[in-house]
Amino acid sequence: xxxxxxxxxxxxxxxxxxxxxxxxxxxxxxxxxxxxxxxxxxxxxxxxxxxxxxxxxxxxxxxxxxxxxxxxxxxxxxxxxxxxxxxxxxxxxxxxxxxxxxxxxxxxxxxxxxxxxxxxxxxxxxxxxxxxxxxxxxxxxxxxxxxxxxxxxxxxxxxxxxxxxxxxxxxxxxxxxxxxxxxxxxxxxxxxxxxxxxxxxxxxxxxxxxxxxxxxxxxxxxxxxxxxxxxxxxxxxxxxxxxxxxxxxxxxxxxxxxxxxxxxxxxxxxxxxxxxx
Numbered sequence: 001x002x003x004x005x006x007x008x009x010x011x012x013x014x015x016x017x018x019x020x021x022x023x024x025x026x027x028x029x030x031x032x033x034x035x036x037x038x039x040x041x042x043x044x045x046x047x048x049x050x051x052x053x054x055x056x057x058x059x060x061x062x063x064x065x066x067x068x069x070x071x072x073x074x075x076x077x078x079x080x081x082x083x084x085x086x087x088x089x090x091x092x093x094x095x096x097x098x099x100x101x102x103x104x105x106x107x108x109x110x111x112x113x114x115x116x117x118x119x120x121x122x123x124x125x126x127x128x129x130x131x132x133x134x135x136x137x138x139x140x141x142x143x144x145x146x147x148x149x150x151x152x153x154x155x156x157x158x159x160x161x162x163x164x165x166x167x168x169x170x171x172x173x174x175x176x177x178x179x180x181x182x183x184x185x186x187x188x189x190x191x192x193x194x195x196x197x198x199x200x201x202x203x204x205x206x207x208x209x210x211x212x213x214x215x216x217x218x219x220x221x222x223x224x225x226x227x228x229x230x231x232x233x234x235x236x237x238x239x240x241x242x243x244x245x246x247x248x249x250x251x252x253x254x255x256x257x258x259x260x261x262x263x264x265x266x267x268x269x270x271x272x273x274x275x276x277x
Contacts, residue, residue, distance in 0.1 A: 001026070001035055005089055006116055009037070013054050013117040018042050020120050023106075023113035033262055034201065035092045037123055038113055040102045040122065046080050048272040049096055058144050059087040068095070072104045079105070135197045141184070141251045148177035148238055149254070149261050152231055156268055164222040171230060178234050182207070182215065185241040187246050225276065228269045235262060 001024045003189045014018045021040040041049065046065065054060050062085045069076040079101075084092040102122050106113065115123065136144070151173040158167035183196045186206050196203050203212070217233035220226040239258055246253040 001037075001114075001116075005035065009116045011050065017076070018045075020116070020142060021102070021118045021122055022116040023118070024116060025109070025111060026114050027259050031232075035089060036095075037092065037116070038095045038097060038105075040098045040099055040120075042095050044080070044096055044098045046096065047155050049094075051253070053082060053084050053094060054093075057084060057086040057089065057092075061085045061087060061213055064141075070105055072101055072107045077101055077104065090250055091181050120271065121257050123179070135187060135249055136184050136251075138251050141245065142244070142254075144180050144252050145186075145242060145257075148174065149257055152235060153264065154262060155227065155231060156265055158225050159227055159272065160268060162224070164224065164227075167224070167227050168222055171218070171220075171227060174231065178215065178218065178238050180246075181238055181241050182211070185211075188245060211241075224272055225269070228265065231265060233246065235265070 010023050013022050018041050019039060020042060021038075023038045025036045025038070050063055050065070054063060062266050064083045064202070066081045066083065067078060068081055069078045071077075079098075082094045082096060084094065086092065095105075095128040099120075103125055106122060106126050110128070112123070151170055155167050155170035155174055157268055158164075179196065179200065182203070186194055186196050186202075190206065194202065194206055196206065203215075207215070214233045214237040216232045218237075220230040235258070239253075245251065
């Protein structure tokens, strides 16, 4: 976070009694355009806080709200994130936390936050434990595999009908399940200490080049043959990660289904390419 932004936030906190603390997170592998801040308030009034953010930055392009939750004792506590997109500071995500839940929220973070303003010295009571990312359950692993190959087949059948729009939409669903498997792969690879991030922002620095290239190849245009190339890349990456997790977690990867579906893909690809050619 640059010094000018820090000063703006300090000034804002000094003018608002209901703002008790502001922190920011400084991840080593976080994109430089992204500023993630945390605001502790005595009473949560989202509309007012959103208006406050608009007033801090004179060049706001867009604001958006998003719900999230964190573990608080034996339940999940909801909170709101306000995203601000400005010309000067790009993307700023502000997590709004009510004062009574401050300790629980700060304890759940992956890294200790950096203080901008802390009127009540919340961090002195933080006994932060290293965040542990959970491996998938057996049924989650199986469901992901079945959903992945269901979407692969639906994409394939859409190409047979020459429905490029539907095929592109189904390919998005393929990628969604692929990224779910990728997240579990990263969690396993880093001994439950890392994941891909909320929006995949840590993929760049956690995946080996081979997997990054193959995932990148799943993004394509609406050309039918290019969609098949994307499917083959997705299936190869999914299989490699799935087999590694099968070995490490003791779950069953659906090898038979994998083989049969790849046969269908290759047969349809051969037929379509011969017609196009």
